[in-house]
Amino acid sequence: MTIHREGRTLLFVLLIILFALNWGVFYLFPTSPYTQNGVIFASVLFYLIILQFFRNPIFDITKHDNQVLAPADGKVVVIEETEETEYLKGKRKQVSIFMSPVNVHVNRMPVGGNISFYKYHPGKYLVAWHPKSSTENERTTVVVKMKNGVEILFRQIAGALARRIKCYVQEGQSLEQGQEFGFIKFGSRVDIYLPLDAKVTVKIGDITKGGRTVIAELK
Template identity: 65%
Template sequence: MTLHKEGKKILFIALIVFVGVFYLLEYFVETPGWVNNSILGVMIIFYLLILQFFRSPKFVINTNEKHVLAPADGKVVVIEDTVETEYFNEKRKQISIFMSPVNVHVNRSPISGVVKFCKYHAGKYLVAWHPKSSTENERTTIVVEGNNGVEVLFRQIAGAVARRIKWYVKEGDMIEQGGEFGFIKFGSRVDIYLPLDAKVNVAIGDKTKGGRTVIAEL
């Protein structure tokens, strides 16, 4: 298990703040020892929660051009046929994965191929499971064309808590299946749009592992 680069600055600042607060309580504020110990315990727990949020597990990715891998750890909250209006402008099969604050928040490419489209949208911060979050929240839209010519669209969506989306690809880049393309800080959601004839291998409520769970077959 390693620490993701997005967390290093936050963890360093949090450590400085926590040390500073404890120093003030210990030497400048007269409080009972049990109060200081309680505050210290809370700060340690909070720091460990931040630390686990930015974990970035290492594992072997089994690539297969017929498979669509989950782009994130989380829970499947939507499976439906819908009209995708930003890029395809036609019906697609949508699978949405909600990431809670306890999930790994590294985002991974569902397929290998070339990035055909990449666009960032500023927006609102509705709760990630809100029906309008896909079109009104802060988000990025990325389309990868696979080696077999099939295009898959995936969209990072900020939630009420997650207000910092990071993406590391641009149009024309090549990306490997399971390769990291972004990170969303704190709770959030990723939508995937597939061809209508894709075979879905997950159900509502299923838990996914980014880069490991095969959510569909092309």
């Protein structure tokens, strides 16, 4: 387990602020141990909460050319046939994973291949489970073209708390299955669009682990 680079500066600055706050409390209330202990407890608890947002587990990726891995930790909230209108221009199976504030927020490649399309969309910050969040919220669209020519599209979608999406890919880049491609601060949602003949291997309510849980099998 490591701390993700997206959180290192924030955690360092927060540590200094909390240290200064506690020093101030000890200086202003030198004879009030209840106040001092209360502030220390609250500071440690708050710091640990923020710290867990940026944890980055280390594990081995098991790669399968015909399997699709979960791009994020979270809960499966949508499995449906839908129309993808931005790039694929056709019907696809959509699987959506909701990332809560307690989930790991690293996003990983569901399949390996070359990035054939990338676009950032500014937008709103509706709650991630809102039906219009996929089309109206701040989001990124990424399309990866596999060796067999199949293209898989996925989106990072901001939510009410997630006000910063980080996506590290660029068009033409080659990435392996399970490799980190982005990070969403404080949780949100990832949508993935699969071919209609893909066999979805998860169901609504299932808990996924990014880069480890198989969510679909491709024909």
